[in-house]
Structure formats: C-alpha cells, structure tokens
Amino acid sequence: MLYAVFMSSALPPFPEYQEPRDAHQLLEVGPASDEPCLRADAARNRARLLEAAARLIAEHGVAGVTMEAVAAAAEVGKGTVFRRFGDRTGLLMALLDHSARQLQADFLSGPPPLGPGAAPLERLRAFGVAVLYRSAEQLDLQLAAQPEPTRRFAHPAAGSLRTHVTMLLRQIVPDADCELLAHALLSSLDPALIHHLTRQRGMPMERLETGWLDLVARLTGTEPPR
Amino acid sequence: MLYAVFMSSALPPFPEYQEPRDAHQLLEVGPASDEPCLRADAARNRARLLEAAARLIAEHGVAGVTMEAVAAAAEVGKGTVFRRFGDRTGLLMALLDHSARQLQADFLSGPPPLGPGAAPLERLRAFGVAVLYRSAEQLDLQLAAQPEPTRRFAHPAAGSLRTHVTMLLRQIVPDADCELLAHALLSSLDPALIHHLTRQRGMPMERLETGWLDLVARLTGTEPPR
DNA sequence: AAGAAAACTGGACCGCGGTCCGCTTATGGT
DNA sequence: ACCATAAGCGGACCGCGGTCCAGTTTTCTT
Numbered sequence A, B: 001m002l003y004a005v006f007m008s009s010a011l012p013p014f015p016e017y018q019e020p021r022d023a024h025q026l027l028e029v030g031p032a033s034d035e036p037c038l039r040a041d042a043a044r045n046r047a048r049l050l051e052a053a054a055r056l057i058a059e060h061g062v063a064g065v066t067m068e069a070v071a072a073a074a075e076v077g078k079g080t081v082f083r084r085f086g087d088r089t090g091l092l093m094a095l096l097d098h099s100a101r102q103l104q105a106d107f108l109s110g111p112p113p114l115g116p117g118a119a120p121l122e123r124l125r126a127f128g129v130a131v132l133y134r135s136a137e138q139l140d141l142q143l144a145a146q147p148e149p150t151r152r153f154a155h156p157a158a159g160s161l162r163t164h165v166t167m168l169l170r171q172i173v174p175d176a177d178c179e180l181l182a183h184a185l186l187s188s189l190d191p192a193l194i195h196h197l198t199r200q201r202g203m204p205m206e207r208l209e210t211g212w213l214d215l216v217a218r219l220t221g222t223e224p225p226r
Numbered sequence C: 001a002a003g004a005a006a007a008c009t010g011g012a013c014c015g016c017g018g019t020c021c022g023c024t025t026a027t028g029g030t
Numbered sequence D: 001a002c003c004a005t006a007a008g009c010g011g012a013c014c015g016c017g018g019t020c021c022a023g024t025t026t027t028c029t030t
Helices: A040-060 A067-073 A078-085 A088-109 A120-137 A139-144 A156-172 A178-187 A191-200 A205-220 B040-060 B067-073 B078-085 B088-109 B120-137 B139-145 B156-172 B178-187 B191-200 B205-220
Strands: none
Touching: A040 A067, A040 A078, A040 A088, A067 A078, A067 A088, A078 A088, A088 A120, A088 A139, A088 A156, A120 A139, A120 A156, A120 A191, A120 A205, A139 A191, A156 A178, A178 A205, A178 B178, A178 B191, A178 B205, A191 A205, A191 B178, A205 B178, A205 B205, B040 B067, B040 B078, B040 B088, B067 B078, B067 B088, B078 B088, B088 B120, B088 B139, B088 B156, B120 B139, B120 B156, B120 B191, B120 B205, B139 B191, B156 B178, B178 B205, B191 B205
C-alpha cells in the first residue's frame, strides 16, 4: 500500500514551512485534488522518485533511502530530488502523504465513530486509537520522517491533527485551554514514544490503547468506556 | 552558569545506551561523584573541550558548535572529541549535564515543594514548573541536544525524570497505569513542544505553567491549586 | 511557427558528522 | 628507574545531505 502514493497531489507551497515547491499539503482533503500544474517531465520524475524510494525501503529498509541512491534508482540527478522534495524529510513525508490524507479524510468526513456523526468524546477516543495503530504500522518510516525538533509541529499534517483534536475538545470541555490540552494529548501519540514503549519496553499495543482511553477519560473528566 | 560544568563526572558506561566512554550518567546524584579514573591528559582534554564548546555557543550559537570547530578551539584532534563524547549529541548533553544533575538533586533531596517533605501532588506540580522553566532557559541547547527519535527516551537523564514522576503518580493515583501516565505528562514538557508553543505560537510561559497545573489536576482528578 | 521566458535538470562541489588506525603517552608492576 | 601494556591521540578518510549554476526542455504568447 505504500506503492499507491505516487500520484498524490501537492497544492501551492507553504509560506512559513519552507518546502521548495511540493508541499504534500494536506490542508484540504480533496481526492489528491489538483496535480499542481507540474510540468510533464517533472511529474514523471516525481513519480519515478517516489517509486524508487519505496523500492529502496522495501529492499534495504529506511536507512537505505539515501538521496543519491534514490536519484540513481530513479535515473535522475541528485539535484532533482532536492528540488522536488526539499530534503530527505520531505521525501519521506511524501511517502507518508497517502496514508496521512486517508486518515484525515476518515476523521473529517468518514463514517462514525471517527467521522462526524458520533459524539465528540467517542470521536476523540477513536481518533487516538486510529492514530496509534497507523503509527505502529509505519513506525520505521514515521520515525525516519521526523524532522528536526524545530519543525516537528510546524508541519501541515501535524497542524491538521491538532486542529481536529482541539475542535473536539472544545465540544467536550469548553472551559479548558483546549489548544494546550490538544498538544498534550497528541504528544502522547508521538511515534517516537510509541516506538519506545512497544519496542524498547515491550508494551503491547493493547496497553497503549487502553492507556489512551484512560488518558482521554481523565482529561475530559468522563468515565472510561465500558 | 554554563561555564561551571567542566569538572562534572562520568560514571562507567552504559550497556544499552551506547556511549563510548563518558556517559554523563545522572544515575545517582552524587556530587559529580568519582571522576572515573580518566587519564590525566584525557581529563584535561575533556575540560578543554567542554570549555571550547561553551565558548563557541556563546560566540556563534549552538549551530556554531561543529565537532571540528570544537576540536580546533580546544587544540585537540577531532578523533578525541568523538572518543570522549561519542557524537555531537553526547557533547551537547554533557554541556547540559550540570543543570540536569542540579534538577535531579533538587527533586530527589532538595527542599519542598520540589523535594521530599511536600505532598506528592504538590511535588508533581512543582516538578513540572521547574522542568518547564529550566527547559525554557536553555531552549536552544536542549533542542540541539535532542538525539534521534530512537534514543530520546533511552537516555538516563530522561529515565530519571520518568522514574520520579512515576513514583509520585503511584502515590497519588495508585490504581492508574502510572508508567504510561508519566510518559504522557513528560511528553507535554518536551523542549520541542515548549519551543513551538512559546516561540512559534507566541504563548507566554505563564500559560504553559497554568496549563501544566491544569493537566496535573485533570489527570489526577484533583482540584487545581488556588 | 517561432521565439522568449519560465521551469526543470544533473552533476560538480562543499561541509560536517563519524570512523579508522598507526603513533604517542601515561601508568602500575617489579 | 625502567619496561610492558593499556589508554589515549589525531588527522586522513569516507559517505551523505544539501547547494549551485550552466545548460536543456517545456510551455506560453503572439
């Protein structure tokens, strides 16, 4: 499923979050909406690059994804890779873009309990669980795609999750500092943390899952489900 | 105060957290206990390196701390820097070691409300505030010293904080999954998050502080102070 | 159709983090 | 005092991320 990504879109670049061109935006969910008028050859190269990167991951793991290796595998110059994706992190993020959009679509307009239709509290619970398992599935890539600490929260995908959680929280605990609370909640879903807990401390995912539900319950002052 | 660090100790290395030699441990708080029988010249070079690094930070900011630059400034070979500190992160951590030990001493054996003597809940509140302001003071260094995501939680200093918070939580909410709760709490004090909130989103420290108190109140099901 | 401007390309180039290994120097036993 | 040995040293070396720019290709305009 990694391989289905290549045609994903890229809307106009971001002012503050510098991305040379291709910003794997994730602002609106549109069905990989408009291919941002990339020149034909550029689009072709973009696809070849993503395919090459995916292949390299499959063969040598994330560590094998060297910018030069990707360029070579795609039979493209190194400069092209950087022009397209800005930096290694950008390339890796682009690889995750598809699943990120999927998640976003799910909680923005999918069926309950994730999407609209369920009570906010339930949506929040489902949201965390979804993020948890999604991250667990792609842990290596998620870890490798982590930008330097200064950028971590500036990225649009992160912003999207944040906004959503904040919105839900406002409906559940209107008097709280929901923005801060959202950050706290999301921090506990950080891929790096999941990695540490599951792989370095051997916790089973179920524990993390009930941990999330408990956390939500405590923060919102509600009863845990069941 | 950065400049008072140089003589800090280093106990025997860590099995799992690979550090070539000098592990800026922070396991026991001992008064920078035993200089770990470093050879005389090695100890001298270590001091010179830390001093050089601090000087470089003062002059050119953290970004100016290049391993080669540090080596040159200390009039030492590049290999020596790596032998001593393992990698750039290790060097930067060593620079933070002093204040880390200080903090640890404060909450392990200092006066209340941080140290023993106060009620666990109060200690927890004070702990967060202390961490918050300490991180804010040294934000740049803290950010730069952040290791790759895989190592973030493996570091002894992090472990020390974690243990402490877990212990306090066990006294406050004995029936909860305190280990997980501790991780959630500590995540919300991550320097990267503090950086984002204060510098990128312009929140004043006071807001973070009351945010912390509120978070503790909610998680422990207690009333916020005052 | 043709020319000009804009976009894209690729590879040479740079700096830094990290490794390696032959040489030097401290240390502790006798 | 002296030697054997372990510990430490330093700089040449490597690979990778990232930049740059002269040259090429595409697209737009008329």
